[in-house]
Amino acid sequence: MNDTFRFVKRKIMSADTDTQAPAEPNDTRHSIGARKNPETEAAILDAAAEIIAEKGIGGLRMEAVARRAKAGKATLYRWWPTRGALLLAVYQRKKPHMTYRDTGSLYQDLLHFANDLITVWKGDNGLFFKAIIAEAESDPDVTDKLREYHAERLEALCAVTRRARDRGDIPADEDPTIRAEMLISLLWQRLINNRLDEKIDGHVRMLANSD
Amino acid sequence: MNDTFRFVKRKIMSADTDTQAPAEPNDTRHSIGARKNPETEAAILDAAAEIIAEKGIGGLRMEAVARRAKAGKATLYRWWPTRGALLLAVYQRKKPHMTYRDTGSLYQDLLHFANDLITVWKGDNGLFFKAIIAEAESDPDVTDKLREYHAERLEALCAVTRRARDRGDIPADEDPTIRAEMLISLLWQRLINNRLDEKIDGHVRMLANSD
Amino acid sequence: MNDTFRFVKRKIMSADTDTQAPAEPNDTRHSIGARKNPETEAAILDAAAEIIAEKGIGGLRMEAVARRAKAGKATLYRWWPTRGALLLAVYQRKKPHMTYRDTGSLYQDLLHFANDLITVWKGDNGLFFKAIIAEAESDPDVTDKLREYHAERLEALCAVTRRARDRGDIPADEDPTIRAEMLISLLWQRLINNRLDEKIDGHVRMLANSD
Amino acid sequence: MNDTFRFVKRKIMSADTDTQAPAEPNDTRHSIGARKNPETEAAILDAAAEIIAEKGIGGLRMEAVARRAKAGKATLYRWWPTRGALLLAVYQRKKPHMTYRDTGSLYQDLLHFANDLITVWKGDNGLFFKAIIAEAESDPDVTDKLREYHAERLEALCAVTRRARDRGDIPADEDPTIRAEMLISLLWQRLINNRLDEKIDGHVRMLANSD
DNA sequence: ATTTAAGCGAGACGGTACGTCATGTCTTGTG
DNA sequence: CACAAGACATGACGTACCGTCTCGCTTAAAT
Numbered sequence: 001m002n003d004t005f006r007f008v009k010r011k012i013m014s015a016d017t018d019t020q021a022p023a024e025p026n027d028t029r030h031s032i033g034a035r036k037n038p039e040t041e042a043a044i045l046d047a048a049a050e051i052i053a054e055k056g057i058g059g060l061r062m063e064a065v066a067r068r069a070k071a072g073k074a075t076l077y078r079w080w081p082t083r084g085a086l087l088l089a090v091y092q093r094k095k096p097h098m099t100y101r102d103t104g105s106l107y108q109d110l111l112h113f114a115n116d117l118i119t120v121w122k123g124d125n126g127l128f129f130k131a132i133i134a135e136a137e138s139d140p141d142v143t144d145k146l147r148e149y150h151a152e153r154l155e156a157l158c159a160v161t162r163r164a165r166d167r168g169d170i171p172a173d174e175d176p177t178i179r180a181e182m183l184i185s186l187l188w189q190r191l192i193n194n195r196l197d198e199k200i201d202g203h204v205r206m207l208a209n210s211d
Numbered sequence: 212m213n214d215t216f217r218f219v220k221r222k223i224m225s226a227d228t229d230t231q232a233p234a235e236p237n238d239t240r241h242s243i244g245a246r247k248n249p250e251t252e253a254a255i256l257d258a259a260a261e262i263i264a265e266k267g268i269g270g271l272r273m274e275a276v277a278r279r280a281k282a283g284k285a286t287l288y289r290w291w292p293t294r295g296a297l298l299l300a301v302y303q304r305k306k307p308h309m310t311y312r313d314t315g316s317l318y319q320d321l322l323h324f325a326n327d328l329i330t331v332w333k334g335d336n337g338l339f340f341k342a343i344i345a346e347a348e349s350d351p352d353v354t355d356k357l358r359e360y361h362a363e364r365l366e367a368l369c370a371v372t373r374r375a376r377d378r379g380d381i382p383a384d385e386d387p388t389i390r391a392e393m394l395i396s397l398l399w400q401r402l403i404n405n406r407l408d409e410k411i412d413g414h415v416r417m418l419a420n421s422d
Numbered sequence: 423m424n425d426t427f428r429f430v431k432r433k434i435m436s437a438d439t440d441t442q443a444p445a446e447p448n449d450t451r452h453s454i455g456a457r458k459n460p461e462t463e464a465a466i467l468d469a470a471a472e473i474i475a476e477k478g479i480g481g482l483r484m485e486a487v488a489r490r491a492k493a494g495k496a497t498l499y500r501w502w503p504t505r506g507a508l509l510l511a512v513y514q515r516k517k518p519h520m521t522y523r524d525t526g527s528l529y530q531d532l533l534h535f536a537n538d539l540i541t542v543w544k545g546d547n548g549l550f551f552k553a554i555i556a557e558a559e560s561d562p563d564v565t566d567k568l569r570e571y572h573a574e575r576l577e578a579l580c581a582v583t584r585r586a587r588d589r590g591d592i593p594a595d596e597d598p599t600i601r602a603e604m605l606i607s608l609l610w611q612r613l614i615n616n617r618l619d620e621k622i623d624g625h626v627r628m629l630a631n632s633d
Numbered sequence: 634m635n636d637t638f639r640f641v642k643r644k645i646m647s648a649d650t651d652t653q654a655p656a657e658p659n660d661t662r663h664s665i666g667a668r669k670n671p672e673t674e675a676a677i678l679d680a681a682a683e684i685i686a687e688k689g690i691g692g693l694r695m696e697a698v699a700r701r702a703k704a705g706k707a708t709l710y711r712w713w714p715t716r717g718a719l720l721l722a723v724y725q726r727k728k729p730h731m732t733y734r735d736t737g738s739l740y741q742d743l744l745h746f747a748n749d750l751i752t753v754w755k756g757d758n759g760l761f762f763k764a765i766i767a768e769a770e771s772d773p774d775v776t777d778k779l780r781e782y783h784a785e786r787l788e789a790l791c792a793v794t795r796r797a798r799d800r801g802d803i804p805a806d807e808d809p810t811i812r813a814e815m816l817i818s819l820l821w822q823r824l825i826n827n828r829l830d831e832k833i834d835g836h837v838r839m840l841a842n843s844d
Numbered sequence: 845a846t847t848t849a850a851g852c853g854a855g856a857c858g859g860t861a862c863g864t865c866a867t868g869t870c871t872t873g874t875g
Numbered sequence: 876c877a878c879a880a881g882a883c884a885t886g887a888c889g890t891a892c893c894g895t896c897t898c899g900c901t902t903a904a905a906t
Contacts (some may be wrong), residue, residue, distance in 0.1 A: 018473060018486035019860075033898030034855035044415035058349030063887055072858045077889065133403060134348035137341050138269035147404045171420075178414050182393050189392070192344060192399070193358045203389050209382075241875055241878060274866060285881045288868065391890070455872030456881035480771030485861055494884045499863065555772035555825060559763050560691030568824045593842075600836050604815050607822035611814070614766060615780045615820070625811050631804075664851035666903035673852075696892055705853040710894065 028070065029057045036079065043069040044076060049090045053124050057087060057131030069209065083138035091128050096120040100156055106164035107208035110183055113157060114204060117187055118196050126191055154180055169210055240281065254280040255287060257303045264335050268298065268342030295350035302339050307331040311367055317375035318419035321394055324368060325415060328398055329407050337402055344403065365391055380419070390418045427626040450492065458501065466498060470495045475546050479509060479553030483516065506561035513550050518542040522578055528586035529630035532605055535579060536626060539609055540618050548613055576602055591632055601629045661703065669712065676702040681723045684741060686757050690764030692718065717772035724761050729753040733789055739797035740841035743816055746790060747837060750820055751829050759824055766825065787813055802841070812840045 029039055049070035052060055060083060066073045080086040098120075101112045121129065136143040154177060161176035170179065186203055190196050240250055258280035263271050271294060277284045291297040309331075312323045332340065347354040365388060372387035381390065397414055403409050451461055469491035474482055482505060488495045520542075523534050543551065550580040558565040576599060583598035592601065608625055612618050680702035685693050693716060699706045713719040731753075734745045754762065760807055769776040786811060794809035803812065819836055823829050 018483065018490055028858060031855080031857040031898090032407065033896080034853085035898075037856070040857075056349050061887060062889085066858095070858075072860095073889080074859085074891085075857060078856080081889090130348050134345040135344035136403065138267060147406070150400070150404055174417060175413055178417050181400070182414060182417070184395055185396040186393055188400050188403070189361075189396035192347065193361055194354065195358075199906045202386050203393060203847095206385060206389050206393070251878075272866060273868085277879095281879075283877095284868075284881085285870085286878060289877090292868090450884065453872090453881080455870075455881040456879085457872075459882070462883075478771050483861060484863085488884095492884080494882095494886090495863080496865080496885090497883060500882080503863090518810060554768050556767040558825065559767035560689055565827065569828070572822070572826055588804070596839060597835050600839050604819055604839070607818040608815055611783075611818035611821050612827070614769065615783055616776065617780070624808050624867045625815060628807060628811050628815070661853065663853085664901050664903090666849090666851070666901080668851075668903080670851065694892060695894085699853090703853075705851095706855085706894080707896080708852055711851085714894090 040069075040071055040075060042081065044071055044080075044086075045090050045093055047071075049094070049124075052087070052090065052128060056127065056167060057083075057134055060087070062086075062130075074144050082139060082141070084135050084142040087128075087131060087135055088142060088145050091132060094125060094128065096125055098153070100154065100160055102160075102163065104167075105208075106160070106167075106169045107205060109160045109164075110179075110208055111201060111204045113160065114183060114187060114200055118200075120192075121187075121191055122196060126196065130191060131189075150184070153184060157184065164208075169208070171210070183207055226312065229341060236402055251286060252282075252290065255282055255291075255297075256301055256304060258282075260295050260305070262338065263298075263342065267338065268345060269364050271298070273297075282420060293350065293352070295353040298339075298346055299353060299356050302343060303338065304335065307336055309364070309367065311371055313371075313374065315378075316419075317371070317378075317380045318416060320371045320375075321390075321419055322412060322415045324371065325394060325398060325411055329401075329411075332398075332402055333407060337407065341402060344399075361395070368395065375419075394418055461495055462497060463501065464492075466502075466508075467512050467515060469493075470508050471516070471546075474509070474512065474550060474553060478549065479505075479556055482509070482553075484508075492586060494544050504561060504563070506557050506564040509550075509553060510567050511558055513554060516547060516550065518547050520575070520578065522582055524582075524585065526589075527630075528582070528589075529627060530593045531582045531586075532601075532629055533623060533626045535582065536605060536609060536622055540612075540622075543609075543613055544618055548618065552613060555610075572606070576606060579606065584628075591630070593632070604628055636730055666827075667762055673702075673704055673708060674712065677704050677713075677719075678723050678726060680704075681719050682727070682757075685720075685723065685761065685764060685799045690767060691762065693720070695719070713814075715772065715774070717768050717775040717813065720761075720764060720768055721775060721778050724765060727758060727761065729758055731786070731789065733793055735793075735796065738841075739793070739800075739802045740838060743837045744834060745837075746793065747820060747833055751823075751833075754824055759829065763824060766821075769841060783817070786817060797841075815839055831840075 012157065029037065029043070031037065044065060048065045051064055051068065051134040062076055062083065063073065065071075065086070066076045069076075076086075080089060096117075098113070098116060101109055103109055103112070120126070132142060132146055132149075136146045158176050161170065161179050164170050165172060165174065165176050170176075183204070186200070190198065190200070240248065240254070255276060259276045262275055262279065272296065273284065273287060276282075276297070277287045280287075287297075293299060309324070309326075309327060312320055314320055314323070325380065331337070335379050343357055343360075347357045350408060368391040369387050372381065372390050376383060376385065376387050381387075394415070397411065401409065401411070432444070451459065451465070453459065466487060470482065470487045473486055474488065484495065484498055484505065487493075487508065488498045491498075498508075502511060518539075520535070520538060523531055525531055525534070554564060554568055554571075558568045579602040580598050583592065583601050586592050587594060587596065587598050592598075605626070608622070612620065612622070662670065662676070664670065677698060681693065681698045683797055684697055684701065695709060695716065696706065698704075698719070699709045707833075709719075713722060729750075731746070731749060734742055737743070753759070765775060765779055765782075769779045790813035791809050794803065794812050797803050798805060798807065798809050803809075816837070819833070823831065823833070
């Protein structure tokens, strides 16, 4: 077999009205071999986060993410095949780390928790969390993840109410998850209704009252 | 210019009620003069309700509504210019009428309310309400309407807690909206997390405990 | 049914980095009702013709046609669902009208025909015809159409050879399509091999010789 | 950054030999040092030939070739940088060896040649040759190669017509390439139009007639 | 014997085009 | 003038290939 037909030559495309403009071919990212490029991942998650922050989850378009991240759509879909997956990945990066205090007073502990969460949610995080709630309506994966978040947060807050029960601040026969779930539910509702600014100390006091 | 070369190869459409239903071509609705035709409105809202029930709110397409209702898209957009507006109109027609009992016991009253609402939500209504919550994330009109619903329900439930306060079942200095809002928030959270089946009597008992 | 939910309001999109630039919304074509818009058809066929003339059939992209014609892709696909269909429609518009002379000399008649066709093919028409030949390899519709073209041209040219046979210029028992098909085949081969410039009078003379 | 949220929902691929064939994962080919591996070359050309035979040249994808040949895309592009180059290499391997007989009768010689070529083309070779004609429309290298093939075949067939002229079977002053080119052109046209089955003896007889 | 250099399978990457779908606007013809 | 019908420009969808790239490896030739 000879090499008669081996001729290396690339067709040069003349700059063209019809073919989509390839823009300037400057500092584009490249493959780093047969494995995921962390720079690409970061660029995509950053882009998605920016867009969600700007327009909410309803305005999150996969194309727009790829465009802003200067990534190919195939790359985007390779790692995050649905909008929900992308949304969750973004949220994961900025998931707030909540601290749960132990002041010896249930009222103080719950109030601190509530105020901390409200503070966090007044920034971008609230917008993201609302987006996840909205997406959960249609994406079962997001639904599951949302419930998982809820369970985690509930469990953490239960440590507070359990301490209170051990101290005798709330009835010994009451499930400590009850008051924790009530508080978290209240905060979800306030977030959804854009009512984070309204006062909650009355509610917290009610929850902290022994009986 | 003749059409010699126009030959259309149409792909076979998957049998889907909305996608291409010619149905019976008789009895088409017509204009009834220079005013809105109630038959048209009913047909559209029915169609929308059916589609939401079948595929959820994420599957609600204006085109599909028009097609199923045998209505023109222009007609549809004339009266319900956004998906949210249509959604709200549909919900308006099937909004549950809640009854608030007066048994003389706060625990019983709240439990009845909660169980009634849970029962309602386990049918289509819950799906619709979740859809509205999701849509509220991106449509300010829906957000407003959702808050309005919440306020209405809250006010109605407050009648219950106010009676309890008057009876002395809860502290006299406590805002009666507090326990009402807590209960409603709990139910929202349960709806969102698909946890309507879990028990709530412990929570209600806590809310009904006086001091 | 009240009109509580009827609120006409369009969301104004802020000019945006992510959403594809909508360009200037100047003199865009519009629908003219529930029927095909001839302006649109013309714009699309013009655009396709230009692109083929510039880059050949291999460079014909449906997207590029839509872009240049300022037409939607859906519109394009509605009327010309394949590249081949579009190609044929374009060719139809510029199909050369051949004239077949009757000089009393077979040689002269064939030579005129050949030179006329060569002249036509040296312009865009040859490029188009080559494109159709190429497309026929993969698109059965184009294959059929190409054969049909061939048959038409053959039939027309047969009138010339039939006259010659009646005159006794070629054997009475010879099928008149034979020499016609030979000449056309020769010209096809010359077109495909970019050899239209090479002389053909020797070939024509051979075909015109009685026997 | 963990991968908690990376969950890939892969669609079920339609069973297609090229699309995702892991096949036996053993005995992978390797480099044999700083030179081209003949096994690789064979595997690639075989794969390409199979695919063309199955789906035609329009269905020839570089990716599919690499996949089926279990070769890296870089390897493929290193040696055959364009589809046309690959196509030509494949054709080179199965290029029919034509025999040109000398029966002493021009009619018999031409008829044998024509029938031999038709027989060859009715197998895969015709498909390949049509593919090359199609590809020539857009790839100048293929155009050149095609013309070269044509010239070779023409020259070989000219030996036949030249003998006939020497015998006095055709006019002494006629270029022997003329009848050879006519016959080849006819066969090309028949191939392109899928008309290889139609009879050609009338045409050949005309070409064999002396004066 | 060790270094160097290239071939090789693998597959991620930035892209472009595909063909389909829904959007919201429009213009018709009918009643 | 409301209405059905549906064409239209727009743009996102998710998929498929393109041609380039880097990786980690294998082997043979050069040192």
